[in-house]
Amino acid sequence: MPVVRIEMWEGRTEKQKEKLIKNITKIFEEIGVKPDHLTIIIHDIPKSNWGMRGEQASKISH
Amino acid sequence: MPVVRIEMWEGRTEKQKEKLIKNITKIFEEIGVKPDHLTIIIHDIPKSNWGMRGEQASKISH
Amino acid sequence: MPVVRIEMWEGRTEKQKEKLIKNITKIFEEIGVKPDHLTIIIHDIPKSNWGMRGEQASKISH
Amino acid sequence: MPVVRIEMWEGRTEKQKEKLIKNITKIFEEIGVKPDHLTIIIHDIPKSNWGMRGEQASKISH
Amino acid sequence: MPVVRIEMWEGRTEKQKEKLIKNITKIFEEIGVKPDHLTIIIHDIPKSNWGMRGEQASKISH
Amino acid sequence: MPVVRIEMWEGRTEKQKEKLIKNITKIFEEIGVKPDHLTIIIHDIPKSNWGMRGEQASKISH
Numbered sequence: 001m002p003v004v005r006i007e008m009w010e011g012r013t014e015k016q017k018e019k020l021i022k023n024i025t026k027i028f029e030e031i032g033v034k035p036d037h038l039t040i041i042i043h044d045i046p047k048s049n050w051g052m053r054g055e056q057a058s059k060i061s062h
Numbered sequence: 063m064p065v066v067r068i069e070m071w072e073g074r075t076e077k078q079k080e081k082l083i084k085n086i087t088k089i090f091e092e093i094g095v096k097p098d099h100l101t102i103i104i105h106d107i108p109k110s111n112w113g114m115r116g117e118q119a120s121k122i123s124h
Numbered sequence: 125m126p127v128v129r130i131e132m133w134e135g136r137t138e139k140q141k142e143k144l145i146k147n148i149t150k151i152f153e154e155i156g157v158k159p160d161h162l163t164i165i166i167h168d169i170p171k172s173n174w175g176m177r178g179e180q181a182s183k184i185s186h
Numbered sequence: 187m188p189v190v191r192i193e194m195w196e197g198r199t200e201k202q203k204e205k206l207i208k209n210i211t212k213i214f215e216e217i218g219v220k221p222d223h224l225t226i227i228i229h230d231i232p233k234s235n236w237g238m239r240g241e242q243a244s245k246i247s248h
Numbered sequence: 249m250p251v252v253r254i255e256m257w258e259g260r261t262e263k264q265k266e267k268l269i270k271n272i273t274k275i276f277e278e279i280g281v282k283p284d285h286l287t288i289i290i291h292d293i294p295k296s297n298w299g300m301r302g303e304q305a306s307k308i309s310h
Numbered sequence: 311m312p313v314v315r316i317e318m319w320e321g322r323t324e325k326q327k328e329k330l331i332k333n334i335t336k337i338f339e340e341i342g343v344k345p346d347h348l349t350i351i352i353h354d355i356p357k358s359n360w361g362m363r364g365e366q367a368s369k370i371s372h
Contacts (some may be wrong), residue, residue, distance in 0.1 A: 001257065001300060003127055003163060004113075005069075007191075007227055008250035008281075014110060014118075016279045021113030023275040030271070031264045033256075039127060039163065040113030041069050043105070043229070048200060051190075051207030051226030052249060056200075063176060064132035065313055065349060066237075067193075070157075071125065076234060076242075078155045083237030085151040092147070093140045095132075101313060101349065102237030103193050105229070114125060128299075129255075131315075131351050138296060138304075145299030164299030165255050167291070167353070172324060175314075175331030175350030180324075187319065187362060189251055189287060194312035194343075202341045209340070213333040217326045219318075225251060225287065238311060252361075253317075262358060262366075269361030288361030289317055291353070 002028060003039045009057065010044035017042060064090060065101045071119065072106035079104060126152060127163045133181065134168035141166060188214060189225045195243065196230035203228060250276060251287045257305065258292035265290060312338060313349045319367065320354035327352060 004024060012020075020042070025035050047058035066086060082104070087097050109120035128148060144166070149159050171182035190210060206228070211221050233244035252272060268290070273283050295306035314334060330352070335345050357368035 001163065001298065001305070003165065003255045005253045005255075006250055007253075012279070017110065018118055018121075019279060020275060021118060022116050023278070024272060025113065025116035027268060027271040027275070031260070031267060035116040036114075038114070038116075039125065041107055041127065042111035042113070043107075044111065045227055045229075048203060049228035049230065050249065051211065051228070052222075052224070054208050054211035054221040054224075056204055056207060057249070059204075063174065063181070063349065064130055065351065067129045067131075069127045069129075074155070079234060080242055080245075081155060082151060083242060084240050085154070086148060087237065087240035089144060089147040089151070093136070093143060097240040098238075100238070100240075101311065103231055103313065104235035104237070105231075106235065112125065119125070141296060142304055142307075145304055146302050149299065149302035159302040160300075162300070162302075165293055166297035166299070167293075168297065169351055169353075172327060173352035173354065175335065175352070176346075176348070178332050178335035178345040178348075180328055180331055183328075187287065187360065187367070189289065189317045191315045191317075192312055193315075198341070205341060206337060209337040210334060213330060213337070216333070217322070217329060225249065227251065236311065243311070265358060266366055266369075269366060270364050273361065273364035283364040284362075286362070286364075289355055290359035290361070291355075292359065 001037050002033055003041070005041045005043065007043045007045055009047055009050060012044070063099050064095055065103070067103045067105065069105045069107055071109055071112060074104075074106070125161050126157055127165070129165045129167065131167045131169055133171055133174060136168070187223045188219055189227070191227045191229065193229045193231055195233055195236060198228075198230070249285050250281055251289070253289045253291065255291045255293055257295055257298060260292070311347050312343055313351070315351045315353065317353045317355055319357055319360060322354070
């Protein structure tokens, strides 16, 4: 029944989200969790709402 | 002082959210929590950000 | 498929948790969510880990 | 490595978010956490998704 | 910089947690996230704090 | 009304938690949030439940 919550910068493609969901589900299967029993929730976070090194990620050049 | 967080698919009406908030508050009152002391936060999640059965909920026909 | 997370002070009885879970499930049924599709997760938080009015709740006389 | 998550009503300015991130980072530095090791995530919540006193905050006159 | 939070029933072994962390990190690498930039946090939840089908999971025979 | 949630390794002292709560409350006051309207919740996470660089933090020498 695990619930997995992912917070990451907005901008990931549908393809990448699909891949994350599919592969995380597989990993949980390997420790005995059925795909039916897993919920994965993705929160897309704007970079201006993400703080790292004391600044908004939107203001950091990576 | 409890904090209740609800994550659900986007698309719920204002009426439904109002009802959820009113009724959850009542339930907590029944166990001794005053309405003033309860915070409820709803996160509307796009179906493409919701994983179930290894897929995005947006790709599953319900 | 909603996921409900409750954070509250530790100390609630099994009976109270049972009641919360049963009644919150009913409320979601009223807006069309089947009991099978609802997950409720309770986090018991020590009062010393709960901040309100600028202090740990453990140091406030209620 | 702490992770700080802030949920608050939408409407805060970039300036206010910048200030929150900068100052929270300083506070953690004071207890020994390097700015590099702190992640802060802000969730802007619409008032209609925020329940207090049994109502949506959008319907309460403050 | 993603943050992944897992809530699951308590009782998982160290070995299983190690595996989850290692493999989830790999999945994020495949979409371009460096292991250094990923944080994974596991919350072990007692079954009596987990509600499903309107009941505490501790009272359901699986 | 903001809600602040902190997840950090267990082991912080009462003194440090008190300081975090007091100072974070001050920061929010500076952007107009009254101490009465702020809730701070700390989750102490065992290092074996914390994943970084693909490993449990309990297995990394810092």
